Amino acid sequence: MGWYSVNLNRIKTLGCAVLALGAVLTARPASAQFPGTANPPAAADLYSVVSNAYLSLEVGVGTNVAGSIGLITTATNPLDSGGGIFGNLLLWPAPLKIQAVAGVAPYYFGTWLFVRTDGGNGGTLAAATGNITTRQGGDYIWGDQATGTWTTPPTVIGSHIVAAWQTKAAVTGVTGGGSNATYDPQIEIRMTGTFVHDTVRFQFDVVNHSAGQTHSVGLVFVQDINIQPSASSLGEVDGPLRVPTGPYLRHEVLLSGSDVPSRWESFVQVSPATAIAPAKIHSVRGTLAPTNSAQSEPTPPSSFAYGRTRVLNGTDTVNATANRNFDVVWGFKPDPLVSFDRLGTANTTDASVALYWNPQDIAANQTRTYVTYVGQGDSENDFGAPISLSVTGPSALTLSTDKTDPLNPKTVIGPSPFTVTAYVQNLTDLTQSGGIAIGPVNLFIDLPPGLRLYRDATTQQSAQQQIASVSPGSENSVSWLVEPDPTTPASGTLRYTVTASPSIGNGKSVQKSIELPGPPTFVLKNSTTTQGQFQMFSFPVVANNAPPTAVLGVTNAQTPLIDIVRWNPLLAHYEPVNTLTPGLAYWVRSHLSTDVTLTIDTQKYPPLESQTQPNAATYKVTYPQGWNQIGDPYLYGFRLSEVQIFDPASLTLNNIVDAADSLHNWILPAVYQYNTSDINPANWHYDLYQTLGVQIQPFQGYWIYVRKANLQFIFPGADTPGGQVTRAAQIGASTGIQSGRSAINRWQLAITARGESSMDTAYIGVAPGATEGADNFKFNKPPSTDSTVTIGITHGDWGRASGAYAYDMRSADTTRKSWPITITSVKPNENVTLSWNNFSSVVPRSYRLKLVDHDTGTQRDLRSTASLSINTGSTATRSLELIAEPARTGGAAVITGVNVITSAHRIAGQPASVTIQYNLTQPVDAQVVIRDASGATLRTLNPSTSTRATTDGATTLGQAVWDLRDRRGMSLSAGSYTVEVSALSADGQRSRVTRPFLIAR
Helix, strand or coil: CCCCCCCCCCCCCCCHHHHCCCCCCCCCCCCCCCCCCCCCCCHHHCEEEEECCCEEEEEECCCCCCCCEEEEECCCCCCCCCCCCCCCEEECCCCCCCCCCCCCCCCCCCEEEEEEECCCCCCECCCCCCCCCCCCCEEEECCCCCCEEEEEEEEEECCEEEEEEEECCEEEEECCCCCEEEECCCEEEEEEEEEECCEEEEEEEEEECCCCCCEEEEEEEEECECCCECCCCCCECCCCEECCCCCCECECEEEEHHHCCCEEEEEEEEECCCCCCCCEEEEEEEECCCCCCCCCCCCCCCEEEEEEHHHHCCCCCCCCCCCCEHHHHHCCCCCCCCECCCCCCCCECCEEEEEEEEEEEECCCCEEEEEEEEECCCEEEECCCCEEEEEECCCECEEEEECCCCCCCEEEEECCCEEEEEEEEECHHHCCCCCCCECCEEEEEECCCCEEECCCCCCCCCCEEEECCECCCCEEEEEEEEEECCCCCCCEEEEEEEEEECCCCCCEEEEEEEEECCCCEEEECCHHHHCCCCEEEECCCCCCCCCHHHHHCCCCCCHHHEEEEEEECCCCEEEECCCCCCCEEEEEEECCCCCEEEECCCCCCCCCCCCECCCCCCEEEECCCEEEEEECCCCCCEEHHHCEEEECCCCEEEEHHHHCCCCCCCECCCEEEEECCCCCHHHCEEEEECCCCCEECCCEEEEEEECCCCCEEEECCECCCCCEEECCCCCCCCCCCCCCCCECCEEEEEEEEECCCCEEEEEEEECCCCCCCCCCCEEECCCCCCCCCEEEEEECCCHHHCEEEEEEEECCCCCCEEEEEEEECCCCCCEEEEECCCHHHHCCCCEEEEEEECCCCEEEECCCCCEEEEECCCCCEEEEEEEEEECCCCCCCCEEEEEEEECCCCCCCCCCCEEEEEEECCCCCEEEEEECCCCCEEEEECCEEEEEEECCEEEEEEEEEECCECCCCCECCCEEEEEEEEEECCCCCEEEEEEEEEECC
C-alpha cells in the first residue's frame, strides 16, 4: 500500500464534472461547518454532532441533509489531530441533492444507508402521486423526508447519537376500480451511534410495524471514505485498501460470502517517526466481522463492495436522471479498470466502500439488528458489552545510527521506552437504561521474548494494573512503558497480549503486534534438535561482498560446522554461496551441539537505506527463470503483492498479481515457506500460500517459481506505519541487480505424508475455472532438501509442464478424476503414514474418494478411514493413485448376501480358516470385524473387492479370509464368535450385517 505525505485539512475535490455543477456545499453547525461558510446554517442544513477525544460523529437532521453521516477526527486526537473547523475526514457527509446543471449528470456522494423492502421498486424512485407502474416494494434512503419521516430525529444522548426513521405510504399505481393503490410497509430503522475509543459502533435496528404482514428488508451502508487525496484536481484517490489476507484492493471489487474480509484499513503518514516519538498516522478502518468466537458482533455483511462513490450512491451512468437509481446501488457491477491508487490518471476517482446485508424476512412486530464498526486504525479492539477493551501502541519502532561518539557509533532502536495503553469502556448504557458502574477491572500485559517492562533506578512497573471503576458510557485507561529486552534481543514482528477481567461479565483479550527493525538476530538450532535438517533464512543487510560467515559473526571454530547453500535456478541444484544479498534466501544447517544466537553487526553490514515509504528508494532484483529462494529485503514485514515486475522483452510493467494471471503467466501464483517453528523437526513442513498477498517477514525465506526469463522484480519499500531506518551513507557498492464446508464446485483436501523424521503435504480438489491439464490451478513443488520425505502429484505427460505438483485443482464438473501420487523418502524401506484430516468437513458428499495401491491391489475409502500406512521399499519410492468419483444417489451402500464359508480341510501344521463373502449395492470399501461373545473386537480384516456390472448399475463383490486367530496371531479357543461386515456410503449412512460363527476344536 502506498504512502502519501499530505496535509489533510482541505475540502474534498470531487472531480471536474462535479466542479462544473457549481454545487454549494451546505454549512454545518459551528463544530462541523465547511471552511468559508461564515453565515449561520439554515435549519434545512443542520447536523447533530457528538464528540469524544478522538472523533466527531455527525448525522444530518435538516431536510437538505437528513440521514447523511460524517466522521471526523478532532483537534485533540493524539495521532491524527484534525485542527481547524472541519478536521480530518474519515467518512464524508454530504447534502442529499446537489444543484444540477443542464446536460451534466448529477453526482451523488457522501455516507448513506440505503433501504430496500419487498424487492424494491424496480429502478428510479418515482413521484408519490399520479398513475405509475405498479410496484411490489420500495427503495429508500434512511432519513429522506420525502419518502419517510423522523420518529426520533438525530439526537445526542450522553455519548451517543440516536435517530429513528420510518417509511411513508406511497402511491404505487391504479387499482382495477380506478382508485389509487398505496404501498405502506411501515418499516422503522433505528440508528444508535456510539464511540468505542477511536471507533464508532453503528447499530441499525430494523422494526416491522405492519400489522399481520411480513416484509423483506435489506440494507446497504455506503461509506464515502477519505484516505488520501490526489496531487491534482481530478478527484480523490481513496486507496488502496489493506485486507487481512490477499493482495491490497486497488480496483473496483465486489466480494460475497466467505470472500468478505473481516476488516479493511488504509493509512497515510502525517509525520514520520523519530528516535523519541512515534509517527503520526491518518488511518481509516472498518471492522466487518468478529475477531474470535466469543464475540457476537459486528454483523458480517452478505457482500462487500469497493467502488466509485458516484456509482455506489446510485448515479446511473447510462441513463442519467435527476433521481438516484437504486438498482445501480443494489446491482453494483465493478469495473476492474477503475483504479484507486494511480495518481494523475484518468481512471482515478473518489471511492467508497459499501456493506450489503441482503434482504431478510421480518415478521410483524419483529426486530432485526445489524452492527458494524468504522473509525481509525490505531488500536486493536475486543468489542461487545459489558466492557470493550482497546489497546494502542506503536506499530513499529525505528532504527537509527547514533554518531554522538564518531569512534563508537551505535544502533538505536526507538522510541524506547514506548507506551502501551489499554482503554476500558463501560457499554452497559447500551443494554439498559442508565447502565451500571463496573469495577474493579484488573488488566495484565503479557510480553513476548524480546520485550520487557521498562526499568531504571526510579521506575518499578507491574504487569498487572487495576482500574477502580468505570461509569456507564465512560472510558478509563492504564499504561505501561515497554522497551526492547537487551538480554533476549529479537527482531521482526512481535505480539503482546493485554487482558481485562471486569467485576461482572466475561473477560476481554486483545493481541497487538509491533515490528522491531533490529539488530538482526536469529537462533540457529543445534544438530541434535534439527536431526540434520536445514532452516531457511534471509538476511536484509548489505554485505559488501563479505563472506556469509563474517556477516553472521560465525567464529573460526564454528565455520566448518555450518552449511550455507542456495538453489541455483539456472543449473537446478544447490551450491555454496560466497556472500549474502537482500531479497534472497538461503538454507542454513548447523552441525554444532548447542544452539547459536547470531547477531549481525549493522554498523559493518547495514540495512538498505530509505527502505520505508513514503520516501523509500526502490530495490530491484532479477530472479532467474525457475525456482527461487527469496526473502524480505527490509527490516519490516512486506506484502508481496506490492512488488512490481518489469519485463525487458516486452518493456511492460505489471504488479506481481497481474503478472501471475493466466494472461501473462510470468510467475506461479503461489508462495511456499518452510515452517520450522515446531520444536520437533519431524513436524517441519512447507506452508503453501495460495495468494501473492502473503505478508513476508524479515529474516525468513520463501520459494517462488518464475516462468519467464530476465524479469526484474521491483520492491517499492515497506509501508509499515511508523517504521523508519536512518543512517549516514557509509557503504560501498550496492548489492542486488539494479537496472496473494466446501461447495460442490470448490473444495480442496490436504494429503499429508509423515515419515520417521519429517513430513510433507499435497493438495487435491476442484475449483471453478480449473481444467484437467496444466493451468494456473496447479502449483509445482519446490526443490526439497536431502533430509525430508516428500509427497507429490506427479504428471509425466504434460510436456514442459511435467513434474511434481504440490497443489492440483481440477474442473468443477462431476466426472471421474484421478491424481497420480508419488511418495519419496530419504532412505529405503521407510514407513510412511498418509492421512487426510477433516475429510468430512472438506469434501462434499457428492464425491467418493479412494486411494488405490496398484502394487498390492488394495484400495482405501477416504471417507470411512483416516489414514494409510505404507513402506517405501528398496527404491525409497511408492506410487499410488487417488480417485474421485461422483457418489451414487441411491442412498446407503446396502450389504447383501453375506456368507461365512469354512475351509474344506485342515492343512497339516496350520489352523483351519474361513472365507467371508458379501455383496454391496454401491462400490464403497467395507470392513470385516471379528468379535467375541461380549462384543469385544478381536480382529479387523481388510477385504479385497472387485466390481461387476449389473442391469441396474454395479455391484461390489467383497471377500476376506480369516485364519481363526486374533490380532496378536494367537489361535482362538473353541466358542461362539460374531463376524460383522460394515460399510459407509458416500452420504454418511452406515450398513452393518452380522453372522454368528462357532469354533469347535
